Amino acid sequence: MKFFASAPRGLTHALADELRRLGAEKLQSGGAGAHFEGTLETGYRICLWSRIANRVLLPLTTVPAPTPERLYDEVKGIRWERHLHSSGSLAIDVTSTEAAIGHSQYAALKTKDAIIDRFREQFGERPSIDKEIPDLRIHLHLRGDQARLSIDLSGGSLHRRGYRAVGVAAPLKENLAAGILQLAGWPAVAARGGALIDPMCGSGTLLIEGALMAADIAPGLYREHFGLLYWRRHDRELWHTLVEEAKQRRTQGLNDMPPILGWDQDGAAVEAARDNVDQAGLSDYIVIDRRALAPGIAAQLPLDTQPGLVAVNPPYGERIGEINALRDDYARLGEVVRDELPGWRLALFTGNPDLAGYLPLRQERSAALMNGPIECQLISYAPVGVAGEAPALSHGAESFANRLRKNLKQLSRWTRRNGVDCYRLYDADLPEYALAVDLYHGERLWVHVQEYHAPKSIDPAKAQQRLREALGVIPQVLDIVPAQLFFKVRQQQKGRAQYEKLGERKSFHEVREGNCRLLVNFTDYLDTGLFLDHRITREMIEQEAAGKRFLNLFAYTGSASVHAAVGGAVATTTIDMSNTYLGWARENMTLNGFTGREHEFIQADCTEWLHDEAACGQLKYDLIFIDPPTFSNSKRMENIFDIQRDHVWMIRQAMQLLAPGGVLYFSNNYRRFKLDEEALAEFAVEDISRKTIPEDFKRNARIHQCWRILAH
Numbered sequence: 001m002k003f004f005a006s007a008p009r010g011l012t013h014a015l016a017d018e019l020r021r022l023g024a025e026k027l028q029s030g031g032a033g034a035h036f037e038g039t040l041e042t043g044y045r046i047c048l049w050s051r052i053a054n055r056v057l058l059p060l061t062t063v064p065a066p067t068p069e070r071l072y073d074e075v076k077g078i079r080w081e082r083h084l085h086s087s088g089s090l091a092i093d094v095t096s097t098e099a100a101i102g103h104s105q106y107a108a109l110k111t112k113d114a115i116i117d118r119f120r121e122q123f124g125e126r127p128s129i130d131k132e133i134p135d136l137r138i139h140l141h142l143r144g145d146q147a148r149l150s151i152d153l154s155g156g157s158l159h160r161r162g163y164r165a166v167g168v169a170a171p172l173k174e175n176l177a178a179g180i181l182q183l184a185g186w187p188a189v190a191a192r193g194g195a196l197i198d199p200m201c202g203s204g205t206l207l208i209e210g211a212l213m214a215a216d217i218a219p220g221l222y223r224e225h226f227g228l229l230y231w232r233r234h235d236r237e238l239w240h241t242l243v244e245e246a247k248q249r250r251t252q253g254l255n256d257m258p259p260i261l262g263w264d265q266d267g268a269a270v271e272a273a274r275d276n277v278d279q280a281g282l283s284d285y286i287v288i289d290r291r292a293l294a295p296g297i298a299a300q301l302p303l304d305t306q307p308g309l310v311a312v313n314p315p316y317g318e319r320i321g322e323i324n325a326l327r328d329d330y331a332r333l334g335e336v337v338r339d340e341l342p343g344w345r346l347a348l349f350t351g352n353p354d355l356a357g358y359l360p361l362r363q364e365r366s367a368a369l370m371n372g373p374i375e376c377q378l379i380s381y382a383p384v385g386v387a388g389e390a391p392a393l394s395h396g397a398e399s400f401a402n403r404l405r406k407n408l409k410q411l412s413r414w415t416r417r418n419g420v421d422c423y424r425l426y427d428a429d430l431p432e433y434a435l436a437v438d439l440y441h442g443e444r445l446w447v448h449v450q451e452y453h454a455p456k457s458i459d460p461a462k463a464q465q466r467l468r469e470a471l472g473v474i475p476q477v478l479d480i481v482p483a484q485l486f487f488k489v490r491q492q493q494k495g496r497a498q499y500e501k502l503g504e505r506k507s508f509h510e511v512r513e514g515n516c517r518l519l520v521n522f523t524d525y526l527d528t529g530l531f532l533d534h535r536i537t538r539e540m541i542e543q544e545a546a547g548k549r550f551l552n553l554f555a556y557t558g559s560a561s562v563h564a565a566v567g568g569a570v571a572t573t574t575i576d577m578s579n580t581y582l583g584w585a586r587e588n589m590t591l592n593g594f595t596g597r598e599h600e601f602i603q604a605d606c607t608e609w610l611h612d613e614a615a616c617g618q619l620k621y622d623l624i625f626i627d628p629p630t631f632s633n634s635k636r637m638e639n640i641f642d643i644q645r646d647h648v649w650m651i652r653q654a655m656q657l658l659a660p661g662g663v664l665y666f667s668n669n670y671r672r673f674k675l676d677e678e679a680l681a682e683f684a685v686e687d688i689s690r691k692t693i694p695e696d697f698k699r700n701a702r703i704h705q706c707w708r709i710l711a712h
Contacts, residue, residue, distance in 0.1 A: 003043050004150065005053040006033035010369035011179040013523060015052045017488065018182070022046050040235060044242055047154050047228065048220035051178035051213065054157050057139050057150035065147035066100050068110045075114035075149065083151060083232050086123040088135035090115065093152065099142035107147070111140050135230035155227025162222035163208065163280035165272070171202060172313055172349075174219070176371060177209040180378055183367055184347035186309050188475075190214035191468025193258050194308025195301065199293050199333065201262030204273030204286070206311045211260050211282050216253035218246035222280065254285065259305050263291040293332055298340040307343035307383070316351035316374070327358050334359030338384050346381040353377045397469035400433045404477045414695050421512045422520075423696040424532055428452060433470050438532060439478075440520060442511040447478060447485045448522055486522035510591070514539060516562045517591045519584065529557040529584060533703045534627070536692045537665060541625055542567035544663065548622035551575075551657065553606045558585025560625045561599070562592050569623070571598040577632075579603050607632075607641055610653040620659040626650065630670040643668050648679045655683060655711060667692075667706040675707060684710040 003024075007015040009031070016029040022045050024036035033053070036042075047056050060083075063074035084090060092111050094104040101107045115138075116126045127135075137152040159175040172180075181187075186196065196210040212219055220226070221243070228234050264270050270290045277286045291300070312333065317326045337346050338360055350356055351374040356363070361381040369376050393401060407425050415423055426437040434452040439445060451467055475485060508519045513535065520528040538560050541550070545567030552561045555574040558581075564572050572594075576582050582601050589599055602609065606628070613619055628650065632641040647666075654664055677685055686708045690701070697703045 001040060001043065002035065002037050002059055003046070003153075004033060004035050004057045004059060005046060005050065006055050006057070007052055008054065008173070008176050008179060008370060010367060011052050011176070011183075014179050014182050015050075018050060018052055019046060020488070022049055041238055041242070043153055044228065044235075044239055047158070047226055048242055048246060049218045050158060050175075051209070051219050052175050052182065053154070054159065054175065055139070055152055055154045056158070058153055059148055059150040062146055062148045064145060065107070065142060066145040068101055068106055071101065071107060071147055072110045072114045074147070075111050076118050078118075078149065080115050080118060081122065081232075084115075084119075084127055084136040085232060086119045086125045086127060088230065089128045089130035090136045090138060091129065091131045091134040092138045092140055094140045094142065096142040098144060100145040101142055104142065107142055108140060111138070111149075133225055134227075137227045151227065151231060153226065153228040153231070155225055155229070158220070158223075160223065161219050161280075162224060163276055164203070164205075165275040165279045172205045172371065174205055174209060176369070177205040177313075178213070178219070179369070180313075180347065180349050181206065181210050181213060181309075181311060183378055184309060184311060184380060185345065186210055186311070186347075187213055187468055188471040189309045189345070190258055191465070192472040193306045195259040195261070195305045196309050196311060197260070197297070197301075198262040198312055199291075199297060199310070199336070200312050200314050200329075201264050201273055201288060202266075202269050202313065204262055204276050204288060206313065207260055207262045207273070207286050207288070208276060208280050208282065210309075210311065211257065211280070211286055214253070214260070215250065215257055215285070217250045221246055221250065257285045258308065259302050260286045261300065262286070262288045263293075263297075263300070264288075265290065265292040293329060293336070295336060295340065297336055307341070308345075310337055310341065310344055310346045311349075312347070313349045314355075316376075317355070326352070326355055330355045331358040331360070334361045334381075337361065337381070341384075343383050345383050348379045348381070349376060350379070351376045353379070393473065394469060396430075396432055396466065397473055400430055400470055401473045401477050403429050404437070404474065408477070411696055418695075419514065420535070420694075420696075422530065422532055423694070425696070427697070427700045429699060432466055435467075435470055437474065438528075440509070440511050440522075440528070442509045442520075445478065445480055445484060446509060446520075446522060447474060447480060448528055449474065449485060449487045450526075451487070488526060508587075513559070514542070514563075515566050516542075516559070518559055518562060518588055519557070519591065530559055531556070531627075533669075533694065533697045534560075534667065534692070535694050537625075537667060537706055538563040540692070541623065541665065544623055545569040548662075549573075549620070549659070551621040551624040551654075553610070553624070553626045553654070554628045555581070555585055556627075557581055558588050558601075560627075561585060562588050562594075564623065565589060565594045565599065566592060571600070573600045573602065573621070575602045575604055575606055575609055577603065577605050607646075607650065610650065610657075614653040614656040617656060619657055620662075621657055622659050622662045624654055624658060624662070624664045625667075626654060626664070627667045630668065630673075643670050644673055647673075648676050651680060651683075651709065655709070658711065660711070662710070664709040665706065666709055667704055669704045671702050673705055675705075680709075682712065684712055 012029050016027050016034050019034055019036055023042045024038050026037045028035045043056060065071040092108045094108045096104045120126045137155050139150040139152050141148045159173040161174050198206050201207055267290055270288055273288045277283055315326060348356055356379050364380045364382050367378045369378055404426055421441040424438050428434045436450045438448040507523055508521050511518055511520055518530055520530050522528055541560055542563035545564040548569050549571045550564035550569040552574045555576045558574045561572045561574045574585050582603050586601050628643055630643050651666060658664055688708050689705045692706045693701050
């Protein structure tokens with residue numbers, strides 16, 4: 001099933017990471033949220049567990065909507081009786097983007113009329129309208145002359161958890177608070193046993209959301225209503241199972257909660273916060289007192305409190321007098337953290353970034369977010385000093401840390417000797433910690449961590465706990481700040497899913513590979529733009545490229561083309577179906593000084609291009625590299641290219657483009673792939689897989705297969 005989850009502005013990437021951890025597949029994220037696929041259980045689980053999503057929509061269909069009348073006709077033709085009883089109730093929400101129908105409310109009215117008229121004509125009765133808690137909430141999105149109709153499984157914004165009893169002025173929305181904590185690294189801090197404090201807590205939203213994260217509590221447990229509950233296709237047994245699982249996880253999670261404390265000088269805010277904490281059932285775990293922001297906070301903490309996170313959303317100020325007064329508050333906040341909380345991290349969320357300059361702390365990074373209509377910044381500060389000994393690790397986490405240290409010691413000698421700047425440090429060496437940890441040395445050390453998707457037999461709570469431990473251990477062992485660590489979940493991909501976007505930060509970092517300079521991106525895609533396991537293969541290409549014409553098919557970001565050019569190739573042709581990756585490849589070539597016309601970039605379906613060029617029989621290349629995906633859409637290959645089924649055809653086509661004495665390198669990462677050497681008997685085929693597996697991947701020798709192919 002296909003779904004769409006919306007998110008607050010600035011949190012799309014965090015939402016995508018969360019959806020992936022909850023089982024979403026084929027993610028495509030954008031400015032407003034993320035499209036994804038999964039089972040009905042996936043959609044239900046995300047409704048119950050997403051801390052960041054606004055809504056979870058189940059798209060039904062997209063229909064032409066050039067006029068209100070056409071929209072009415074198309075909507076009336078949809079079988080709404082499959083989703084709603086004729087005696088039920090409905091509501092319609094509308095969003096619009098440059099729509100042909102300029103009046104969105106009129107479009108909602110025509111949609112409502114079409115649905116009601118269909119029921120009246122077929123069943124003699126019509127659903128009623130209930131804008132608050134309908135049986136079916138329908139989302140209509142108008143874009144151009146099209147209309148997408150979806151069922152709102154969430155039944156209203158998921159930020160309404162159900163625990164907010166009393167509000168105060170300008171409270172944070174719950175999912176925005178959760179996103180702030182996620183970006184600030186709170187899950188990893190909590191996993192290490194670090195505390196969470198908010199010295200200007202208001203109604204306590206940051207503290208409550210922090211407690212829900214630390215205790216593994218599903219935020220949806222507090223909601224009384226979801227849109228899926230009265231949907232006619234609702235699976236009640238499935239939903240009951242998920243809710244019971246969440247209740248069990250809450251019981252387990254509350255057994256090991258870190259200290260969570262908050263203060264505020266406003267007595268009404270303190271009472272509101274306490275009421276909200278009580279509604280959330282967390283009165284025994286969150287301490288909130290009335291206290292002005294002033295020195296002495298450290299004395300309020302339990303004696304065994306481990307350094308953790310200070311998360312605060314102070315007032316922003318609107319008038320000059322208010323802003324002048326707030327300067328002292330911001331400065332005092334920084335002084336308290338600096339002088340009393342060594343080793344603690346500070347995450348400041350503010351709509352007035354200028355005031356942040358009064359904190360006597362070093363800013364590490366910032367992220368742009370929206371608090372309603374207010375443009376805000378989440379600013380993270382480096383901890384000051386060292387707060388005693390690091391918290392004790394579990395036996396498993398200590399084993400993981402020791403393995404990282406051992407690998408680092410062994411591989412460091414090899415990297416120095418061979419001039420390797422980017423390499424795999426750890427690859428699921430311990431089965432319980434199923435991660436891949438890659439190091440990229442550029443202007444600083446970057447750590448790219450991927451979690452292999454856990455099998456269903458693994459208890460999700462245990463897997464999550466181990467992940468939290470690992471993400472806490474890695475910065476300690478490698479002596480980096482959390483901002484230098486990037487985390488994703490890797491699972492089996494189909495087609496070009498491994499290349500699909502996860503976000504749009506567009507933040508690139510330069511690294512070196514031998515004599516080549518390359519750009520990597522740690523946030524926007526599942527992979528970084530540089531397949532580290534092909535390092536030796538690229539070196540071979542560089543060593544053989546002098547004076548040759550090089551062809552790079554399925555080129556991805558063109559790293560092999562860069563190596564060929566650096567090695568002295570007289571011409572390179574780089575081909576990929578993605579314009580984004582082709583642009584990335586062009587940037588990589590430009591970074592190394594290769595901008596002439598002899599370096600060609602072609603956006604094309606590689607199988608189509610191969611077929612057409614082989615038929616012409618004119619172009620001849622001296623060196624060819626092909627590293628195709630396992631599956632890919634292609635008109636030439638019965639709509640789906642299958643590497644096992646179609647590799648013989650592909651190799652033969654490529655060999656027709658090979659000049660006499662030329663070399664073809666063919667590689668792929670399909671673990672069950674078997675080259676049909678009998679069908680390729682007319683060529684000299686050498687399996688060089690073992691030769692091309694680098695030292696850092698020898699723990700996983702099946703990472704890829706590679707052949708060197710020549711004409712007899």
